[in-house]
Every structure is written in C-alpha cells, then in structure tokens.
Amino acid sequence: MFIRIYYNIPRNKKKPGAQTEAQPTEHYGLDRSPFSTANETEAIKISCYSVSFIPLNFQILEMVKARQPRKLSRTTSSWWTLLLMSLVLCSFLVVVVLALRILSNANTNTSSVLSKPNHLNSIARNTHVEAEQHHHRERWVEIISWEPRAFLYHNFLTKEECEYLVSIATPNMRKSEVVDNETGKSKDSRVRTSSGAFLVRGRDKIVRNIEKKIAEFSFIPIEHGEGLHVLHYEVGQKYDPHFDYFMDEFNTKNGGQRIATMLMYISDVEEGGETVFPNAKGNFSSVPWWNELSDCGKKGLSIKPKMGDALLFWSMKPDGTLDPLSLHGSCPVIKGNKWSCTKWMRLTEYKT
Numbered sequence: 001m002f003i004r005i006y007y008n009i010p011r012n013k014k015k016p017g018a019q020t021e022a023q024p025t026e027h028y029g030l031d032r033s034p035f036s037t038a039n040e041t042e043a044i045k046i047s048c049y050s051v052s053f054i055p056l057n058f059q060i061l062e063m064v065k066a067r068q069p070r071k072l073s074r075t076t077s078s079w080w081t082l083l084l085m086s087l088v089l090c091s092f093l094v095v096v097v098l099a100l101r102i103l104s105n106a107n108t109n110t111s112s113v114l115s116k117p118n119h120l121n122s123i124a125r126n127t128h129v130e131a132e133q134h135h136h137r138e139r140w141v142e143i144i145s146w147e148p149r150a151f152l153y154h155n156f157l158t159k160e161e162c163e164y165l166v167s168i169a170t171p172n173m174r175k176s177e178v179v180d181n182e183t184g185k186s187k188d189s190r191v192r193t194s195s196g197a198f199l200v201r202g203r204d205k206i207v208r209n210i211e212k213k214i215a216e217f218s219f220i221p222i223e224h225g226e227g228l229h230v231l232h233y234e235v236g237q238k239y240d241p242h243f244d245y246f247m248d249e250f251n252t253k254n255g256g257q258r259i260a261t262m263l264m265y266i267s268d269v270e271e272g273g274e275t276v277f278p279n280a281k282g283n284f285s286s287v288p289w290w291n292e293l294s295d296c297g298k299k300g301l302s303i304k305p306k307m308g309d310a311l312l313f314w315s316m317k318p319d320g321t322l323d324p325l326s327l328h329g330s331c332p333v334i335k336g337n338k339w340s341c342t343k344w345m346r347l348t349e350y351k352t
C-alpha cells in the first residue's frame, strides 16, 4: 500500500518561534485525521492509494515524533505571551499606584510643610496654605527701589494679624523716643512725636508666626530680629527722616549693625502718614499713587500705608557697607490714624 501523508505545513519557510497559520491542504482520496484531537489545530491528512513497503504504524510513529518540537515551541510561545501580558499588567498597576501616591503627597504636603521650616518650598506653600485658611488676598511683591533696596509685600499680614498687633500693643503705648548718638541712650525728641510699644520676641503664637513669616520673606533668621515695635501716629504726628543703622558702638554690641527693616502697615491712613525716602534715586513722580500723596510725601520716594502691606528695606548695601540712601521718615498724618509695626534685623543673633 502506498501512503501519502500531508501536513498542513505552510509553504513559506517558517521562522523560528513564529506561529504557524493553517494553510489549505491538498489531498487525494481518503481524508482522515487519525491523530487529531480536539486540541490539535493541525490537520493531518492521510490518503491511502497503494501498498507501501513501510508498515503503517511505523510511519505514524515517525509522524508523531516529527510533530513534537512544533508542539513544544507553540506551548513555549504561549507561556512567553502570558508572561509578557503579566508584566504589562504589573507595570500598569505600578504606574497607577505611583500616580495615586504622588497625588496624595501633594495634598498632605501643604499641611505638613508648616512644621518643616527648612523646606525649600516653604514660602510658596505657606502662602498657599494661608491664602486658603484666611481667605487671604493675593500676596505679591513690588520692587519699589534698588537705591536704596526697598520692596513692598502686598497683603503680607492678614486683617486679623493687624488687629491683633494693635490690640496687644494698645495697653502699653508710651511716647516714642530716639537714640542719642553720643550716649547710645534713648531720649525724648521732637523728631519723633508718635507713641509706641515693644513686643518681646516670640511672646505668643500669633507673634511667632508673624516673625517666622518676616524671616522667610527677608531671608534673615528669626534670631537676628529685635522684638516687634508697634507705632501709633495721630493727626499731626510724624517721624522725621533718620537712619535705622547706628552711629555708636553701644547699640551694636548685641547683634551688630541693623541690616534691614520690615515695616508693616497695620492700619489704613485716610491722608498723609506716608513713609518717605528723601535720598532715594529715581523719578519719584512716576509712582502710580503720586496724585494721592501729601506735600511731605512728594519730597521723596513714598509709600502710602495700606493695612497688611509690608515694606522691606535695607540699611546695608550688598557689599556690606551702610547705605545712606536708606534715610527715611514718616510724614505727618493729616486725616485718620496710622498704626505701623517695625521689625529691625541685625547682622548676627540678637539676644533678647
């Protein structure tokens, strides 16, 4: 008997590991698949035409042997596919978990940053937190002058903070004095007609928070700051132009020279009461608020007090020398009341 055996092997050369697609099978006569099972996809077609010298069983055995490697390669490739799919799925899950963690970190960071004073983003984040907690108005910085260096932080303090400072200073207000350059001692003077009160550094939580904010926005550590000084000017009261730095040795023993001042406006003023820099360089009249200034205010570069704003100016230049352009004063109040609060900052730690 002659046996013709047809595998449905593709005519193209099969690449190793590639799936084999079923091909049309030519056959003649008897069409049987004695070796096919439900799982087998290949059809084996045997056609018997005549008697063969080789026993049928032997041929069948050879045929089975020949099929083994293909079965093995198909099984292996299925495993690889499964493994690949698992890897893709795992990667996807990892990405989802990471994304969720990043999102949850962004939320928790804003609340935890207050306890991390050295965090590089603390200023921006504190601003954000405060804005949310106190319905704070937009906080932004305006460059007032480079000679002297003066910058205005709009909405630096909240209304509540301003009112709190006025309330705790009020019972202790005393007639303001000035420093005698000869002796270094305080003395009464017509140069300064306001009244004032000192607040011990770190006296309570709200004050501490304000001092922390000043340190963050001036880049000078809290420990370099003197206690806050609250000032009250009534109609006609003023502070003639002066320097914040000292000309005597007595006042620089503790903390060294005054390097910068954060002057916070804790009330609005109806008219007058501007902080004026008579020696500042630049075109004074180019400020947008020029028409609202008093005659005194027009004698220099002036800032009109607005509750919550803070003026940071430097008594020392970047080269470490004293800056005579930082001469400044408070114009007389014409209408209303003026409350301000000063933080003087030293070169080194100021012991309280």
Ligand SMILES: O=C(O)CCC(=O)C(=O)O
Pocket: 231, 239, 244, 263, 273, 274, 275, 328, 329, 330, 340, 342
């Ligand atoms: O209140 C002001 O505008 C100025 C205050 C001031 O010059 C000072 O405290 O040194």
